[in-house]
Structures are given as C-alpha cells and as structure tokens.
Amino acid sequence: MAETGEQSASCPEDEAPEAATTYIIPKKEISMVPDMGKWKRSQAYADYMGFILTLNEGVKGKKLTSDYDVSETVEKLLDLLGILDRWINETPPVDQPSRFGNKAYRTWFSKLEQEAEALVSAVLPAEKAAAAPEIAVYLKESVGNPTRIDYGTGHEAAFAAFLCCLCKVGALRISDQLAIVFKVFNRYLQVMRKLQRTYRMEPAGSQGVWGLDDFQFLPFIWGSSQFIDHPTLEPRHFIDERVVNEHHQDYIFLDCIRFINEMKTGPFAEHSNQLWNISAVPSWSKVNQGLIRMYKAECLEKFPVIQHFKFGSLLSIQPAKP
Template structure:
C-alpha cells in the first residue's frame, strides 16, 4: 500500500482513516456471526466486503500509531518518542485496555485448571479441549465482568432481535484461541482477536481514551501483546499444531500482526500529521540482519514485537535461523530500513492472510464485520496469486483468472508479484522484479556458522 501524502490540494492536512464508531442514537440490528467463505472463489466476495475494508482500516490505524513520533518537549526542543513493550501503554493503559488485560489474565489462568495429558504426543494435546470448554462455559461471565455495560447492552432499547452485541463479541473472542477440533492455532485465529477488538472499537468501548494514537497503542501494547503471550503459552502447553502453515515457506507458523506492529516500532519518526514512512529506520535501532542472531533477539524481544515474535520461533524451533525461517531471513537482508519492511508486511498481510482461503475460511461475519458488499469497493483485478485458491467442494484448483486480487483503497499496490514454480515465495515478497523462485541457502549441519546475509538483497528491495 502506498501511503498518501500528508497534505491535499489547498494545503489541508490529510485525515487518516480510522475505524468507524457506531452512533448509539441510531438503531442497529446485530447478527449472530456465521461462516460465509465456503469455497475458494468466495474469497473474491470477501475482498469486496465491508468486513475486509474495516479489517484493513483497523490494521493501518493501529500500525501508524506504533510509529515513533517527533514531539516538542517543554523547552521547545524536538524529541523522538518511541513505543515499546513494557512502556506506559502496557503498564499503565487507560481503563478499557486495563480491563482487557485482566480478562486475558483470567483466561490464562484457565490453563492451570486443564493441565496437559502426560506422555509424548506428536500432535496437539487433547487437554486443550478441556481448556477450551472452560473458556466456552465462562465467556459470557468474562464479558459481563470486564466489558462496559453500555457496550454489552448496545442497542437494547431498539426493537427486539435474536442477536445482541454480546453474541458478536463472544463469537470473535472464542475464535481467537485456536480450534478445539483440530488442536491448532494460526493467523486466522489471530485475525479473530483483531476483529474482537474492532467490534469493541465500533461499539464505543474506547472513546474515553487519549487522542493522538494513545488509545491505539494501548490496544497494541496493552492488549494485543498480552494476548500473544497467552496464545504462546497455549501453543507450548498443548503442543498446538500450526493452522494453515506453509511450512518453512510461510512467514510464521502462528502469527503475523506482531511483524506488522513490531516493524512499525522501528521505522523513522514522523510528526502527528505525517503519513507512515515507506523506508528508513529510527536512529540506532537494531539492524534487520540481527533477527538471525539469537543473543540479540533475546535482548530485543523485551522491547519490540517483531523480535518478540522471532524469539518465540527460536523457542519452538531448532537449527539455523536461515534454514527453518527462510522468508524472515530473506527479509533481514532488506537495506532500506524498517519502514521498507513495514510496507512489505502490510502487503504480505493482505496477500498471505486476508487473501488466502485456508486462513479466512473460518472467519465469521455478523453486523459489525459484515459480509455485505462495500459500496466503495472497486472490482478486484485478476491475479495469479488469488487464482490459486482451493475449491473445498471439489478439491481442485480454479482456472487461472477465475478469482481476483484486491482493489480495496487501503490495499493499493498490495498484490503479490507472480511467483515461480514450486514454493510460493523465496524472497521478500515485495521486492520488485523478483518473480522467479530463488533457492534457499545450502543446507549445512546444525551448529555450523550461519551464512552471511545474501548480497543479492542489496539494491533489489525497491
């Protein structure tokens, strides 16, 4: 996505899009969220839906809030303000985010009530189903205890309907922690938690927060990062399988958004009225290449979400980093800074999460994240990337050109370049002109020295 300039004709400052907040004085009909993406071609309809538009708007809103800021101190000097794990956004958030922290802490405590079954297991531990049952049985009481009453009873004065705001919130919250049937967790579940936060935003749960991005930073650092900690404990405790994993050719087996928000934390600083930078890094932040060095990762994971996510990969995988995570290794060779990486992560999130049937097939649609067509959506453009969607009913691949790419305003220039035969990607997917497959580094015995960052990354990352 190409960020807009900070001014429009007439020198008027641009208004950066934010997720809408519903007007409580207007009637609203809630809908029990339901699955709508049942076959590969249904992804095309999703890419023109209001839900897709709102997800993209919310991600970009949170992403921009994490970018460092140029601010003026009391003496009139310009200083740089950064936003890190463990900062006030996490330790002293506004009341709505603090309540969500407490709710996540309670959900985390359920693990102690459902210890894993003993004995070695190749796949997920069945005790995860016991944990999930506890969550299912208690989800309503969790909402009653930690959610503002006006949010849960939103629209209760209007005509009676079968569904309520709580019904929509429950569906996304329950979908945020993995599948009790498949004993797995992946980016589709992470997307469900994002939708849960988006529902709360739309219902006005965060209107009492501070302006200038502080509310969004409360959500990312104060809520989303603690959510990831709960999920990571679930994965380790119950040995949850990756959901819809691409193996080594995927960015990450379980999560995606920490790479978006974490790279935003390290981009060059902007003023409050400036758009998101497309290249450059904050002065003296870790170089991208350091993600392949475990000692640096261990130190930086305490402060940065990108490094925290890579640290978790190191917790669950062994062997050279370039061998088990070649996509992240390729990205570490980008020379134009964290702004370039962040831009690429937005593109890749659109392509690898929102545009992939295996990921979005389980997403449910209600009134807050609606399946209805976005009246402002352009007709999606044909795309080789999206043409390769599986048909659930036939088990076959649709013909090229049968599905389409995305043309949503928030995702301009986010379609992936055509990939070569074999694996979907072998270089950072936003590197222009890299359309053919590039082989991974030669396999070396575990424990040997990691090969240097590839020289071909230099100059090819535009």
C-alpha cells in the same frame, strides 16, 4: 506510508453505532473460492484492514516501554486474558500416546465456550451489553480449533476482529491505540504461546519454512512499524541473538524472534527462511510495507483462512460504503 489508503475503521472517538443497532451472531459467509470477491469488497474487509493499518501507524517509532494511557477497558481486557491464562494452569495436559495436540486443550476450550459471553460482558460498557453475544464469537474463534487442536493466523485475525468490534461499539477509543498493541495484543500473544507450548498445538495451515512464522503474523507488521526511523537498529540486526536479548522488551518483533529461537533448533536461515530473507531488506519502512502486502496475499486473500471468518452486524459481509 504507501499502504494507508484503506484506513476506514480506526477506533472511533465518539462515533459508536446508534442505539438502534441490531446485533447478530456472526456466521460464515465464504463457502466457495468465488465468494472471496464478496469478502474483499465487504465492509468487514475495509474495517478490518483499516483497523490494522491505524494501529500500524499508531505504534510507528514507539517502544513497548514508552508512556501511554491505559484505560479501564484495557485493564478489563488484561483481566480477561489473565483468566484464560489461569485456566491453562488449572487444566494440565493429559497422558496420551500422540505427542502433539493434547486433548486437555478441549477441556480448556469448553470452559471458554461456556464463559465467553460473560467475559465479554464484563469488558463492555453497560449500555452496549447487547453486543456481547456477537463479539464473544470472535473471542472464541481467536484461541485455536478444538477439533484439530491447532492455531494459526486465522485465529489471530479473529482476535484482531474482536478488538476491532470493541472499537466499533466505542468500548475502545482512539486514545487506546498504543495500549491495544503493547498491552492487550502482547498479553494475548503470551497466552497463545502458553497454549501452544502446554497443549503442543499444531500450526494451522502452516507453510513450513516458507511461511513467515508457524503461528503469528500481525506482531511482525506492528513490530516492524515500531522500528521505522530507528537510529541504529536495522533489519539485518534482528538475526543477531545479542541484539534480540538486549532489546526484546522494547520491540514486539524481537520478542517474536526470541520465541522462535527458543522453540526451534538449527540455523535460523533454515528454520525461518522467510524471516531470514527479510533481514536483507534495507529499511524498516520497506519491511513494513512488504509485510502488509504479504499479509493480504498470504492470509486475507487465502480461501483456507477466510472460509472460517464470521460476519455479523459489526463486521458485515455487505459491500463497503464508497
């Protein structure tokens, strides 16, 4: 694949940081547009992109229903996401005049703010407990913004950063690759969709019909990789509702399309123009490479997204090691 040159931060097998690691509470470092150069040269960028691409390679040609190991850490992450889901049930929307941005979301979010460190501690091995305050910041950043009651690709990136940090401390391993995408990320998507629906969250920094999707990006990258070398399904097929309904349980990409079809009305070419254009690309490997380029350009190289990204010891603003 053309874009795999940056794979520097896969899940290390036995290569967790030394015991002497000093964890730090992540903070913003990108405050002006010229700072974007620092981000693109940073160890955090190399590690984050390496993580995304390693998972992209790992899920290639695999179905959601294929066999893979589910480790204890993955089970604990699913429990954590189950708790977030349960809190939504316990925090119903309130009556308010405005249709969007239900203020009950803030109540839900404040519960996560209070509990995040404890939730992360429960996932980490005992000897890595000191990393919980640092990693918990990414969990809190991954569910949307309580002031604006919105959610977008920057929040999604924070969840990927959260998972990347769990790899860097050795809680997740190389053998967890498929479960990270198919179990954990997929469950995260379900919880985010429930949040979006329940509290009518606004898309953060949406480009409207010119964006790929109002809320997500990564499932389209990994989802297109699942289709590479598929014997019958081509990019042109994902706009066929029959195909979507038949195969969405096997493919994240189709599950995302199904969600869009549920949430939006009118011709697909009008409400999701970018995706409609992608359906004309001849092969899934070209779709996959194009989406990776688009993700870098539209998300990772956009100041309005990256100004919110936080850097600590695990995802460092320091220049990447050569």
